[in-house]
Amino acid sequence: MTEPSDRRADLLDRVVTYLQTHGIADMSLSPLAAELGTSKRMLLYYFGSRDALLSEAIRASRPDIADLFRGVDDAAGLQEAALALWQAITRGRQQRPIRILFQVLSLAPTQPERYAEVAAEAVTGMVEPLVEVFERLGVPQDEARARAGLLISGLRGLCLDRLVTGDEDRAEDAARVLIAGATTLPPAAAQR
Known part of the structure; x- marks a missing residue:
């Protein structure tokens, strides 16, 4: 039963x-x-x-950021996990589910009474676990929040661009540049 x-x-x-x-x-x-x-x-x-x-x-349906970034203990691991996230949303198991998130985010501005709360929760649910990872690596809280937002929102935007334009090469190159920049730890954190 x-x-x-x-x-x-x-x-x-x-x-x-x-x-x-x-x-x-x-x-x-x-x-x-x-x-x-x-x-x-x-x-x-x-x-x-x-x-x-x-x-x-x-x-x-959203990627489990805490799981993807679990065990990250240095900049190389952070970059590797960010690349794994990019792979998951563009070619892996999150490729189709990420489309649900795109729909919710596009509906939230025009139908806030129905979608704003769930859209905000979806974004926060992906950013906050990553903030904790950056902080654990020695990045100050404000900068950790900014880097987590940049990484999640940037990859999400590039994934959407890739879906809309079909320009996989440009999106791939841009994602690698974004990941490299967002995961390069500041000197004080890198010395930990």
Whole structure:
């Protein structure tokens, strides 16, 4: 017998797949439920509301920055983890899920009542774990926050450019320059 938590996790996984294909702008629970072979009532039972479901799907689909940067203890490891993030969002397992994040971020300015909070959470959820990594490497808090924001927002923007233009070479070159600059530790931190 399937446990409720297993059923919920399976539904969430399938919701993420659905959103990758159909988008979020016009997401309605009834067509989503029909596509997933369940009912709107069951989606509400497991997730509470459309917005709560969407928030969880976005959280489940974004890269796990804490995991990607776990164990980083020097500038070389930081650069390697940043390159792994770039690979994940452009060619790896995050290539399709990152599109959900792009949709949410593009909807937040025009529909803030529905998407601003979840968009802000998605950005913060990727930046904050990286701030901690920079601080652990000896970068002062304000600079750590700036570098984490630069790295995450810069790579996300380059990934979007790559998707829109198809110019993979330019995006790849720009990502490498961005990563090199953002992961070069200041002298005081590098001496640690």
